[in-house]
Amino acid sequence: MYSMFDLKLIRETPGFFDSGWKRRGLEPQTPKIIEMDEKRRALLTEAQELQSKRNEASKQVGILMSKGIVGTFGGGSVTASLMQEVAGYKDRIATLEEEEKKTGDELNDFLSRLPNIPDETVPDGASEKDNKEVRKIGAPKLLNSAKEHFDIGEGLGGMDFETAAKMSGSRFVLLKSGVARLERALAQFMLDTHTQEHGYTELSVPLLVRDEALYGTGQLPKFAEDLFKTNTGHWLVPTSEVSLTNTVMDSIVDIGDLPLRLTSLTPCFRSEAGAAGKDTRGMIRQHQFYKVELVSITEAEKSNDEHERMTACAENILKKLDLAYRTITLCTGDMGFSARKTYDIEVWLPGQSAYREISSCSNCGDFQARRMMARYKKEGDKHTKYVHTLNGSGVAVGRCLIAVLENYQQPDGSVLIPDALKPYMGGITKLEPLQHA
RNA sequence: GGACAGGUGGCCGAGUGGUUGAAGGCGCUAGUCUCGAAAACUAGAAUAGGUGCAAACCUAUCGCGAGUUCGAAUCUCGCCCUGUCCGCCA
Numbered sequence A: 001m002y003s004m005f006d007l008k009l010i011r012e013t014p015g016f017f018d019s020g021w022k023r024r025g026l027e028p029q030t031p032k033i034i035e036m037d038e039k040r041r042a043l044l045t046e047a048q049e050l051q052s053k054r055n056e057a058s059k060q061v062g063i064l065m066s067k068g069i070v071g072t073f074g075g076g077s078v079t080a081s082l083m084q085e086v087a088g089y090k091d092r093i094a095t096l097e098e099e100e101k102k103t104g105d106e107l108n109d110f111l112s113r114l115p116n117i118p119d120e121t122v123p124d125g126a127s128e129k130d131n132k133e134v135r136k137i138g139a140p141k142l143l144n145s146a147k148e149h150f151d152i153g154e155g156l157g158g159m160d161f162e163t164a165a166k167m168s169g170s171r172f173v174l175l176k177s178g179v180a181r182l183e184r185a186l187a188q189f190m191l192d193t194h195t196q197e198h199g200y201t202e203l204s205v206p207l208l209v210r211d212e213a214l215y216g217t218g219q220l221p222k223f224a225e226d227l228f229k230t231n232t233g234h235w236l237v238p239t240s241e242v243s244l245t246n247t248v249m250d251s252i253v254d255i256g257d258l259p260l261r262l263t264s265l266t267p268c269f270r271s272e273a274g275a276a277g278k279d280t281r282g283m284i285r286q287h288q289f290y291k292v293e294l295v296s297i298t299e300a301e302k303s304n305d306e307h308e309r310m311t312a313c314a315e316n317i318l319k320k321l322d323l324a325y326r327t328i329t330l331c332t333g334d335m336g337f338s339a340r341k342t343y344d345i346e347v348w349l350p351g352q353s354a355y356r357e358i359s360s361c362s363n364c365g366d367f368q369a370r371r372m373m374a375r376y377k378k379e380g381d382k383h384t385k386y387v388h389t390l391n392g393s394g395v396a397v398g399r400c401l402i403a404v405l406e407n408y409q410q411p412d413g414s415v416l417i418p419d420a421l422k423p424y425m426g427g428i429t430k431l432e433p434l435q436h437a
Numbered sequence B: 001g002g003a004c005a006g007g008u009g010g011c012c013g014a015g016u017g018g019u020u021g022a023a024g025g026c027g028c029u030a031g032u033c034u035c036g037a038a039a040a041c042u043a044g045a046a047u048a049g050g051u052g053c054a055a056a057c058c059u060a061u062c063g064c065g066a067g068u069u070c071g072a073a074u075c076u077c078g079c080c081c082u083g084u085c086c087g088c089c090a
Helices: A007-012 A014-023 A030-066 A078-112 A149-155 A161-168 A177-196 A211-217 A241-248 A300-320 A367-372 A397-407 A419-424
Strands: A132-137 A251-254 A260-269 A288-298 A325-329 A341-349 A354-363 A374-377 A388-396
Touching (some): A007 A014, A007 A030, A014 A030, A030 A078, A132 A300, A149 A397, A177 A260, A177 A288, A177 A300, A177 A397, A211 A241, A211 A367, A241 A260, A241 A288, A241 A367, A288 A300, A288 A397, A300 A325, A300 A341, A300 A388, A325 A354, A341 A397, A354 A397, A367 A374, A367 A388, A388 A397
Parallel strands (some): A251 A374
Antiparallel strands (some): A132 A325, A288 A388, A325 A341, A341 A354, A354 A388
């Protein structure tokens, strides 16, 4: 409890935390934290002193009674007076404990809404404009009269927004025949690559999770409005990062099992509250989309290396598909709540003449591990340590489908199948447009 | 959904109102032995928090939360979870 940030460390080096939060645009938080923490500890100490007295007296009662010296109330015996002494502490202890708990809950709630401290290598900045490009791979395709994915998809008779809207409203799509198959092929290709070449273990995971899980990965308590909730109190996962990372919830992982590298293909559900009017056309921003997720659980000292490795695994998917992309480091103002450092991979979309996000790889450090009590113990070490958690898209299937359609579109409206996907397409090498009369 | 049975330390498992943080085993750490290892033996070791320079001491924790009691792992109530059987079902 009260562990989502190291309170001892906050007490000792409040400046470190405040400057970290300042880089995220927050006011100094430690004065309030320290005030609540001090109040709580004072109450705790007082309660513990009384408890100690109570326990001592109770123990004496036990000793006396075991010797057969049973006291009678009001009789003035030693036992009876001890019993009364203990009873006298009761109310006072209860009051103190109640206040201590209340203060602790307040502190806990306050802390649970504060974002992770950015890594020192993360560039400062207020918005995406301040993100820093790390590398640019492949030449962006410049096509004459390049079409956007929804025009291509509809031209192929494989993408139907209208029908999807009838049953589900906006931000849903219905894929058909060759395009549906292409989506499936992409997902299989990604999973196979990560499991067979990158050493990830494939998991098939729950998509409905409880509060605790989302609290652990950081979506709750602050971002409930971005999520869908069922009438049973479950939440639909916005990414299988939630399910994969929470596999180590409340556990002490055997160090020999680290690093854990997990992957899964799942639908992701997002309410997209606050994104009204953004990317309304096409399937860039949907309430439901498939994503292959990568999660790594590592020792504290190894998460930075793992972050680079994971990003390379995600990039490898795009390389194999021969898609141009660039990798950027998100600045402090653009990073997610739980992240210490994030690389975004943006794929080139000829139809939009722009790079668009297709993957986001984050090192969360011990931020999520503290929230979900995920630890490991090193041989010889006295204390357990929090694991480090990382997550990344490897990659977003829906957006990758868009990228393939736009990059492999032909002037006649057909779409070639990338070599890497051919083994998954059952002999189909090209998607042909509908013939209009 | 109905009926039972359970949830104890890193793991397994005993305990069923009183000096119990909790037997025993496995695993772990150190030592003895050994050329070395294994085995055996000896010792140590739960987690979190608080006070303290430290040694150390104190408090809490036996699924979670209330309650009974001078005192709860143990009794009562509620909740959550797991297992088994029945019903339903992809």
